[in-house]
Amino acid sequence: MARIVPIALPTPYPVGDVNVYFVDDEQPMLIDAGPPTQEAYSILKEQLQALGCPLEALKEIVVTHFHPDHVGLAQILAKEAAIPVRLHPLDLYTLRLSSEKAIGFFDGWDLPPGWDPSQFDTNHWIPARYRPSGVTFLPLEAGEVIDTGSLRFEVVAVPGHSLGHVALWEEKNRWLFTGDTVIPGLAPNPMIYHVEGERVPTLPMYLNSLSQLRRLDVETLYPGHGAPFADLAAELDATVDHYRQKALEVYAIMDRQGPSGLGLRQIAACLYPRQIESQPYMVLSKTLGCLDLLERAGLAQAAGGSRGRRIYRLAAEREGEPVDALNPLLCSD
Incomplete structure (x- = not known):
């Protein structure tokens, strides 16, 4: 067998x-x-x-x-x-x-x-x-x-x-x-x-x-x-919840900064202050992923040079709560 x-x-x-x-x-x-x-x-x-x-x-x-x-x-x-x-x-x-x-x-x-x-x-x-x-x-x-x-x-x-x-x-x-x-x-x-x-x-x-x-x-x-x-469903829910929370934290970081915006490394350092020096690739990956989600949800935008020297800001026109804009991307079927 x-x-x-x-x-x-x-x-x-x-x-x-x-x-x-x-x-x-x-x-x-x-x-x-x-x-x-x-x-x-x-x-x-x-x-x-x-x-x-x-x-x-x-x-x-x-x-x-x-x-x-x-x-x-x-x-x-x-x-x-x-x-x-x-x-x-x-x-x-x-x-x-x-x-x-x-x-x-x-x-x-x-x-x-x-x-x-x-x-x-x-x-x-x-x-x-x-x-x-x-x-x-x-x-x-x-x-x-x-x-x-x-x-x-x-x-x-x-x-x-x-x-x-x-x-x-x-x-x-x-x-x-x-x-x-x-x-x-x-x-x-x-x-x-x-x-x-x-x-x-x-x-x-x-x-x-x-x-x-x-x-x-x-x-x-x-x-x-x-x-x-x-219990596959429980693990999937926990992972989705993790990225929902991290994307909302990135949103809050940019909201506090205001219209001047922040670079990827600056946001990552706020999101993962203890790991940014020891595990830069890991935390930059997660931060960039959250920024991609926020952009797709119409909550953030990037400007400036290509690749890493882009500046990220919250979108000028936003309606409703950020979590409502994110959820369709997090729970797609």
Whole structure:
């Protein structure tokens, strides 16, 4: 009988352990692969061996998104199993983005002094020994079904936390594997991404993905971090409430400033005064997402130069309460 075996792997990142899911079926599969560290590799290899599945017996490695705690070991595992890595094309694009393009996108942004552009170099994320030559990537497509024998996993596009983030839906058992789209007790961060120099507003995209997940009749949700759980609706509500509150806080910050307006970093420093220096990319991403929501709701507007040196102000003509303008964007179906 097929089963799902969660394997928690330690990571060197603030988020803590990451979950790799072993699908023990006729065609053994991994959902996500863990971080690029020797410790994680050894634990995963030992646990798979104990489950009766040496690495070379794996038939599929499906990665929900390109962040290093999820894709880090995928290439070396695929090399040993002589199989491709399955990843959405948009995340493969971002994973292979040259460091010059990635870093150059932030030129002109009013960034904190401690900003480290090397975080955008994927060679920095995944050391060379975990990127062996000869490994291929096979694109994941929304609506595709991956058959492991007795289980069938539908690929569901849930962009936001990354541009090509996917979830896997096993309808027969009502199992949903969400990567970092839904994490118990945490509001995932829709990061700043661009395609050929054009920034993609990821928070509105992410909220739409959450609305799509509400349509699924989920019995058990398997997240990228934390224990499996049952109450998907409660987690979705908590995440939406988090971004409603943060957008209203951004609105209040701009309201206090008045017509002179503020830059992105200034707003982020007010919203996250303790994290702006230590986690600038994270807090700038969330702040920019809230500004995108406010602009779409007709509550804010940006002017000035392109990219980071834009000045944000409240819209001159606003009617009613800001929460009433935001709610249709937060609760879309």
